[in-house]
Amino acid sequence: MCRKYFYRNVGILVTLLVWSAGISCKKTESLVGSPYGAPVQQPIQFLDAKPSETSGYPGDEVIFKVTGLKKQSGFQVFFNQILVQPVSYTDSLLTIVIPQNASSGAVSVTLEDGRNFFGPLFTVKGDVSVDPSFSTGSGVHGTVYGFVRTGANSNYLIYGSFDNYNNTATATKFVNNVEYINGTGGVQSNNQGLGASGAVYSALLDGSKFIIGGSFSQYANRLNINNITHINSDISLDTTTISVPDFVNPDPINNPLASIDTIPRFNGGFTSVNRGGTPVIKLFKSSDGGVLVVGNFNNYDSIYYPRSTSSLKVQDLTTMVNVAKISTLGSLDLSYNFDAVTHSSGVGANGYVNDAIKLDNDHIIMVGSFSSYNGQNVGRIVAIDENGQPDYSFNTGSGADDAIQSITFCSATQKILITGLFTHFNGVACNGLVMLNTDGTLDNSFASKVVTGGVINYAGQLANGKIIISGNFKTYDNLVRQGFVITNPDGTLAAGYNNIGAFSGRIYAIDDLGTLFGINSVMLFGSITVFDSQQVGGIVKISLITQ
Numbered sequence: 001m002c003r004k005y006f007y008r009n010v011g012i013l014v015t016l017l018v019w020s021a022g023i024s025c026k027k028t029e030s031l032v033g034s035p036y037g038a039p040v041q042q043p044i045q046f047l048d049a050k051p052s053e054t055s056g057y058p059g060d061e062v063i064f065k066v067t068g069l070k071k072q073s074g075f076q077v078f079f080n081q082i083l084v085q086p087v088s089y090t091d092s093l094l095t096i097v098i099p100q101n102a103s104s105g106a107v108s109v110t111l112e113d114g115r116n117f118f119g120p121l122f123t124v125k126g127d128v129s130v131d132p133s134f135s136t137g138s139g140v141h142g143t144v145y146g147f148v149r150t151g152a153n154s155n156y157l158i159y160g161s162f163d164n165y166n167n168t169a170t171a172t173k174f175v176n177n178v179e180y181i182n183g184t185g186g187v188q189s190n191n192q193g194l195g196a197s198g199a200v201y202s203a204l205l206d207g208s209k210f211i212i213g214g215s216f217s218q219y220a221n222r223l224n225i226n227n228i229t230h231i232n233s234d235i236s237l238d239t240t241t242i243s244v245p246d247f248v249n250p251d252p253i254n255n256p257l258a259s260i261d262t263i264p265r266f267n268g269g270f271t272s273v274n275r276g277g278t279p280v281i282k283l284f285k286s287s288d289g290g291v292l293v294v295g296n297f298n299n300y301d302s303i304y305y306p307r308s309t310s311s312l313k314v315q316d317l318t319t320m321v322n323v324a325k326i327s328t329l330g331s332l333d334l335s336y337n338f339d340a341v342t343h344s345s346g347v348g349a350n351g352y353v354n355d356a357i358k359l360d361n362d363h364i365i366m367v368g369s370f371s372s373y374n375g376q377n378v379g380r381i382v383a384i385d386e387n388g389q390p391d392y393s394f395n396t397g398s399g400a401d402d403a404i405q406s407i408t409f410c411s412a413t414q415k416i417l418i419t420g421l422f423t424h425f426n427g428v429a430c431n432g433l434v435m436l437n438t439d440g441t442l443d444n445s446f447a448s449k450v451v452t453g454g455v456i457n458y459a460g461q462l463a464n465g466k467i468i469i470s471g472n473f474k475t476y477d478n479l480v481r482q483g484f485v486i487t488n489p490d491g492t493l494a495a496g497y498n499n500i501g502a503f504s505g506r507i508y509a510i511d512d513l514g515t516l517f518g519i520n521s522v523m524l525f526g527s528i529t530v531f532d533s534q535q536v537g538g539i540v541k542i543s544l545i546t547q
Contacts, residue, residue: 042117043068043071043072043115044067044068044069044072044075044111044117045066045067046065046117046119046120047065047066047067047092049065051063051064051065051107051120051122052064054122055122055123055125056098056122056123056124056125057124057125057126058098058099058100058126059097059098059100060097060098061095061096061097062095062096062097062098062122063094064093064095064119065094066089066092066093066094066109066119067091067092068091069089069090069094069109070089072111072112073112074112075109075111076109077094077096077107077109077110078108078109078110079096079098079099079102079107079122080102080104080105080106080107080480080501081105081108081480082101082102082479084097094107094109098124101498102124102499103124103480103481103482103498103499103500104121104122104123104499104500104501104533105121105124105480105482105501105502105533106118106119106120106121106122107119107122121501121533123501123532124499124501125499126496126497126498126499126500127496127497127544127545128486128498128499128500128542128543128544128545129532129542129543130532130534130536130540130541130542130543131541131542131543134183134184134185134540134541135537136165136185136536136537136538136539137166137537138166138167138537139165139166139537139538139539140160140162140164140165140537140538141162141165142160142177142527142538143160143161143162143506143508143526143527144158144159144162144508144509144526144527144539145159145161145200145201145202145508145509145526146158146159146160146201146202146508146509147159147203147509147511147523148204148205149511150205154182154183155180155181155183155188156180156181156182156183157178157180157203157210157235158178158179158180158539159178159200159202159203159212159214160177160200160201160508161199161200162176162177162179162538163175163176165181165187166185166537173190174193174194174195175190175192175195176192176194176196176197177196177198177200178192178195178196178200178203178212178235179235180233180234180235185539189233189234189235190234191232191234191235191236192219192236192237193219193221193236193237194218194219194221195219195235196214196216196218196219197216197218197219198215198216198217199214199215199278200212201214201278201280201281202214202280202281202282202283203283204283204284204285206328208232208233209230209231209232209233210230210231210232210233210235211228211229211230211231211266211283212283213227213228213270213279213280213281213282213293214227214228214279214280214281215227215278219237219264220236220237222239224263224264224313225264225269226268226269226271226279226301227269227270227271227279227280227295228266228268228269228270228280228283228293229266230264230265230266230328230330237264238266239263239264239265240262240263240264240265241260241261241262241263242260242261243259260310261305261308261310263303263305267302267303267305267329267330267331268300268301268302268326268329268330268331268332269301269302269330270297270299270300270320271297271298271299271301272295272296272298272299273298273299275296275297275298276296277352277353278296279295279296279297280293280294280295280297281295281296281353281355281356282294282355282356282357284358284364286325286362287362289328290325290327290328290333290336291325291326291327291328292324292325292362292364293324293326294322294323294353295322295353296322296352296353297320297321297322297324298319298320298321298348299317299318299319299320300317300318300319300324300326300332301316301317302315302316302330302331302332303315303316304316318332318338318343318344319343319344319345320337320338320344320345321344321345321346321347321348321349322345322348322349322353322366322373323345323348323388324336324337324345325388335387336387336388337384337387337388337389338388345388346374346389346390347374347375348374349366349370349372349373350370350371350373351368351369351371352369352370354367354369354404354406355367355368355404355406355407356407357407357408357409358409359438360411360414361386362386363384363385363386363391364384365381365382365383365384365416366381366382366383367380367381367400367404367405367406367407367418367420368380368403369403370382373390374390376390376392378390378396378399379396379397379398379399379400379426380399380400380402380403380404380420380422381399381400381407381418381440383440393439394439395439395440395441396425396426396436396440396441397426397427398426398427399426400418400420400422400425401422401423401424401425402420402421402422402423403420404418404419405419405420405457406418406419406420406458406459408458408459408460410460410461410462410463412463413463413465413489414437414438415435415436415443415446415461416435416436417433417434417436417459417460417461417467418434418436418459419432419433419456419457419458419459419471420432421455425442426442428442430448431448431449431450431451431456432448432455433459433469434446445489446489446490446491447490447491449476449477449491449492450476450477450478451471451473451474451476452474452475453474453475454471454473455472456470456471456473457471457472457506458470458471458507458508460509460510461489462510462512462544463512464515464520464546465488465489466486466488466489466494466544467487467489468485468486468507468522468524469484470483470484470485470503470507471506472506476493477492477493479493479498481493481498482502483504484500484503484531486544496545497544500531500532501532501533502530502532502533503528503530503531503532504528504530505528505529505530505538506526506528507524507525507526507528508526508527509525509526510522510523510524511523515546518545519543519546520543520544520546521541521543521544522542522543522544523539523540524539524540524541524542525538526538528540
């Protein structure tokens with residue numbers, strides 16, 4: 001069948017060649033026009049030439065090269081969806097003034113019949129810009145949930161759910177959910193082996209080492225890890241070698257290796273049995289040097305090595321729900337969230353814990369989709385005191401009427417910001433973002449403005465009081481703001497700080513590096529793919545000019 005098909009097509013090809021040759025010999029005849037018909041002439045055409053300026057400030061005049069305007073009976077001109085009145089126009093030029101409160105975007109023309117024609121991007125200058133001194137190159141392949149900053153040079157342990165960083169992963173060198181980078185975005189060190197087998201949601205610094213927590217059962221291919229472990233400064237697993245007692249090795253002479261075991265130095269973990277949710281979502285250092293653990297776990301799990309072998313581990317389980325306190329090497333602190341009579345913790349939350357913060361007094365604030373904690377109504381937010389018990393003096397009233405997704409705390413201002421799906425907080429109408437005082441009451445000096453086209457999913461306050469808000473919304477306070485705004489402490493747009501154009505992705509954490517020579521540097525971490533209409537790789541460093 002294939003051979004017949006071949007010859008048949010050869011015959012067709014020869015026939016076509018003869019036919020086309022015959023046509024080409026008739027020099028007085030020619031084919032004119034396109035076989036698809038004449039090209040359609042668009043009524044408005046922005047020429048390829050750049051405008052008179054490619055960037056400028058609100059109030060600047062800019063000339064765009066565009067044809068067809070004189071032929072229209074009526075049209076409207078927009079700058080990044082903001083209606084503007086042309087200063088002048090000819091059949092080849094359009095002059096406009098960059099409007100106040102504009103952010104970087106494209107100029108466009110809308111005809112009376114509703115057709116839109118878009119021109120080139122124009123960068124609006126302002127008090128916020130991308131700092132080119134930091135770059136992730138090709139970026140993070142996945143999501144960065146957070147960071148630990150170390151040293152004067154601002155090196156970062158970044159963690160999340162990713163499997164590559166700037167294409168540095170190879171067949172023999174892995175990048176799995178953790179990476180250690182320097183202050184310019186390059187890789188600082190990486191000896192993680194196979195790294196974490198699942199997402200890492202939190203980490204903290206322990207001397208020169210790190211404790212990481214999340215949803216993983218292995219690190220560097222080492223088993224018997226339950227969602228939390230200790231890693232070295234080069235992000236290799238922190239291990240130790242122990243001798244197993246003779247009574248668990250029946251033949252130590254012929255099988256001496258059974259008496260020796262290399263294990264994680266950190267002995268402790270948290271598991272979620274028939275509960276769901278991420279086992280470990282936050283780790284905090286307590287004022288006495290302990291580690292506070294928050295998550296959706298209901299068991300603390302350690303290995304009892306005196307009864308274990310290298311191939312069979314004996315587990316020691318303790319019922320521990322949502323919050324716990326451990327040492328930096330994993331041993332459980334039974335003075336925290338533990339009832340010596342029942343030998344367990346309280347029942348905890350009746351739903352998922354999504355996020356948490358630690359206040360300066362070692363109190364923890366947890367948020368999520370739960371409506372009760374230890375049997376008490378809490379409205380999706382609860383405070384835990386320094387002993388691991390609910391602090392019902394944290395007065396949020398009826399709390400949120402729907403899930404709270406994120407919470408941040410600014411120690412400099414002593415303010416808490418929460419975002420989520422709620423529309424009321426303690427009976428007060430809101431749009432999924434409120435500010436709280438450290439006693440749980442609403443801070444009525446702040447009011448988030450109306451957003452359209454999406455929701456707010458992150459808000460974090462800087463030490464100077466400015467607030468970074470992000471999400472997938474299209475407008476904020478009736479102005480075009482594509483998912484990213486910077487506001488004053490009261491929630492109004494900060495003048496000069498909202499020139500940034502298109503934003504896409506999600507922010508999970510920010511690092512306020514402070515102000516030097518009038519520039520406030522801020523790191524943004526998350527799944528950010530577009531910032532100011534430019535492709536980025538998950539992490540962005542921005543500069544804010546202080547006023």
